[in-house]
Amino acid sequence: MQNLEHALKMGLTCPIYLFHGEETLLMEQMLEKIARLVSPNGESWNKEIYHGDEIAPADIVFSAQSGGFMGARRLIIVKNITWLKPARKSKDENTEEENGQIDTPAGVDLEPLITYAADPNPDTVLILICYGNVPATSRLLKAVNIGGRTVSFPALKGKEKENWLAAYLKSAAKVPERGVVPFISLMSGNGLLNTKSEADKLILYTAGRTKITMEDAHDTVSQTALSGIFDLSDRMAEKKGVEAVAILRQLWLQGEPPQKLLAMLGTQYRNSLAVKNMLERGFTGKEIAGRLSMNPYAVQKCGVLARFYSIRQLSRALELLLAADIAQKKGEGEMKELLEVAILRICAM
DSSP states (O other), X not given: OHHHHHHHHTTXXXXXXXXXXXXXXXXXXXXXXXXXXXXXXOOOTTEEEEEGGGSOHHHHXXXXXXXXXXXXXXXXXXXXXXXXXXXXXXXXXXXXOTTSOTTSOTTOOOHHHHXXXXXXXXXXXXXXXXXXXOOTTOHHHHHHHHHSEEEEEOOOOHXXXXXXXXXXXXXXXXXXXXXXXXXXXXXXXXXXXXXXXXXXXXXXXXXXXXXXXXHHHHHHSOOOHHHHHHHHHHHHHTTOHHHHHHHHHHHHHTTOOHHHHHHHHHHHHHHHHHHHHHHHTTOOHHHHHHHHTOOHHHHHHHHHHHTTSOHHHHHHHHHHHHHHHHHHHTTSSOHHHHHHHHHHHHHTO
């Protein structure tokens, strides 16, 4: 993606692109940059936008081969193409199709587009967008790399995501205090669209001043399953069983599946055990975050939780959560009841 950024800064575009991956916000931002180069004055008469489930590959080729109005370059964007999915074994055969696209919908012929991609019309900029990863075996991907460029937009995580958020807040002339960026990065979940939404709320909330405090972040961040798990584990550590169960039931009312909450709670206690072990060995929070590839705010929360337990108690808590999972799979009870019992037993330790 950095090579593409460099090329666009020099005013260079390719006649065909294939964007694929999970970070849709970065895709849209890159689209805007290319569109400004193709149509500097924002003209719309040489721009066409289609959706992959509404247009056939042959029709895309026909449009791309047509000349632009009054000799101008044309920009064609095809969003959410549905013909490219990860290759997998056929139910009836042990071999994969030659093009790696077994899941291509019936009746969809990619050959015209594959042929075009290897030798595209230089007067057209065609951008194909797949919301998901395209397998390296895809013949279309290989053809696009001959006639243009494929660009992967993997989900930003960890430090990369925090760097993006810090830069976004800086562009809004905001100075977050220490801990704000990791907190928002963690609490906003997956995808930069969610992170941007939380950052925008924070920017509006702090209108008229530059500094953003942790109190501001706590006041504005949306309540997610993760924040609920933090609240739940806090009450459990304080041995407040009634309050813990009340938080658990509220999460159910918000639509969070019991099995998901069990898994998240297990992760919280497992991480707390690892953090406690490393703290006792003399590692700092920053070192732990790096070694365990954990968000710094998550390390801080796990460190606080770990102070309420011994290593033996944290191990016992994990055993109780695992026992609830096994009991449910054996048909010995409903997960909601089993999880409540496990939480109350952990509170009683």
